[in-house]
Amino acid sequence: MGSVTPIAQLRAAVEAASESVAGADGRARARPTLERPKQAGHGDYATNAAMLLAPVVGAPPRDVAERVGSELQSLLGEAVERVEVAGPGFLNLFLSHAWHTAALAHVLEAGTAYGGGAAAPAQRVNVEFVSANPTGPMHAGHARNAAYGDALARILAFRGHEVTREFYINDHGSQVRKFGESIQARARGAEPPEGGYQADYVRELAQALDGPADRDVMEVADAGLALMLERMRATLQAFGVEIDVWFSERSLHDGADPKVTQAFARLDELGQTYRSDGALWLRTSAHGDDKDRVLERSTGEHTYFASDLGYMLDKRERGFDRLLLVLGADHHGYVNRMRAAFESLGGDPEDLELLIMQFVHLVQRGERSSMSKRRGEFVSLDDLVGEIGVDAARWFLLQRSHDTTVDLDIDLAREQSSENPVFYVQYAHARIASIRAKAGAGRVEAALAEAGAHAGDLDPAERTLVKKLLAFGEEVAEAADRRAPHRIAAYALELAQTYTAFYRDCLVVGAEGEGVESFRLALSVASQRTLARSLDLLGVGAPDSM
RNA sequence: GCCCCCGUAGCUCAGUGGACAGAGCGACGGCCUUCUAAGCCGUUGGUCGCAGGUUCGAAUCCUGCCGGGGGCGCCA
Known part of the structure; x- marks a missing residue:
């Protein structure tokens, strides 16, 4: 049993009473609420059905309320003690002892599954999140992204959807070589190249790897990425996050018939691309972007955006109903072009959701510190967990809406008391x-x-x-x-x-x-x-x- | 200049059309012969940024303005 919840029964009764007073047509035009009033004197539940039906029926709201109320009374029988008309035409339901005990029985019968498994229709959902650049450690902003993406995946799964958690690995492009060069430079006791990676972890990587001073730069880069990824995996696992699919950007460019090339061909068929100044452009401006974007430079190299197209094509071919992308606040400039990319490939705009995470500020002893890498103040995800623990970190990062900035009070999060x-x-x-x-x-x-x-x-x-x-x-x-x-x-x-x-x-x-x-x-x-x-x-x- | 997010109590934030706007923290004051006092209770505290509009009804929807944060490369 348990398929019909006590709340659903009340709703059904409100619908039925509405229909009997206003007819099927009238009922269909009103979408009554059923809510728990803030004030105790307003009953266990209240509905605004009569106020919505009043214009349909052509009678004063309170008169309609009287009629709907008496219908409700007879429909609900012994579940209800009394129904009152109040204020401008609210109906307040006062439910009986029997209703409350039956309601508890319903909750208990559902067991540990209580509250879940009701999505209609159930969807295949891909949630891509974190996707931190493997050339650097994860910071507190990634922690928020990880906590959010993972919790969302858990909630969607509990709701009855089929969920895949995915991490996109940026292991392609010129940054990878720079990364290798930086490690090698440190291994040789030199400074990283112009535009390279300066931070201490690069020095530490140079020591952890096997003979980086004398190996091929790309080999060093790959070994560095592999080590960084292994650490990320461990960090995420310790944070309670299990990724289902680690998707390599590089794989989109590999093989006899690379996915990126397939995407280009598809876009060409759909008339979404053109050549200009020797480069291949995607008409993103036709789908709401400010301007068109380059996929292949005049040099023949593919842009990062080209990978995105290949990646989207791949995800679409894997048959998901919904693609969710959890992005950091610094990526919101990409929203329009990502949408445009998706539509260019023939996707329905509704099937791609871009969820932008706002920033995290850490507050300690009343002082706010930013997560800015530029100022070199960022706290790593590992540091944060070490400082306040997984439970507090996840809670504090999740208790606010994703589109508002979060002030994470380190001192409060560590507090072992009811104030926390x-x-x-x-x-x-x-x-x-x-x-x-x-x-x-x-x-x-x-x-x-x-x-x-x-x-x-x-x-x-x-x-x-x-x-x-x-x-x-x-x-x-x-x-x-x-x-x-x-x-x-x-x-x-x-x-x-x-x-x-x-x-x-x-x-x-x-x-x-x-x-x-x-x-x-x-x-x-x-x-x-x-x-x-x-x-x-x-x-x-x-x-x-x- | 264009685009995105935010503006609600001293602070951090819930609240995407309903009845007197909520929570946590802070401040102040109480409660341990009682299933966890690692706890509980009470008090304090708000022109919902501003101005219009829609509605029987607006923190919520629409328009304009003000303030804060962020983004706008043939980088990745």
């Missing part, structure tokens, strides 16, 4: 584990079987907690559909607060009254599972003890 939100949420989870241990596994199992037997009046904290648990499915849907993992973080914090209020007001183990202890144990188990799932979707741990 990630700690607070984990603590609530651990607290439930402690309660379960006190009750004993056998007692908990029995409680789950008789969760609906609560015979007394429900405490307001119990009612509130049931409704907070019910909201999880919609939160997951919103987080997935709007590419917004931060909603899960906000939800997790609210659920932890709601559980904590329940814990304060309602004794669990040893509670008096028929079925009360069982109900509260079951409610605790459902809360624990949902907290654990929320944290997992963010890639944050859910410890049983702290």
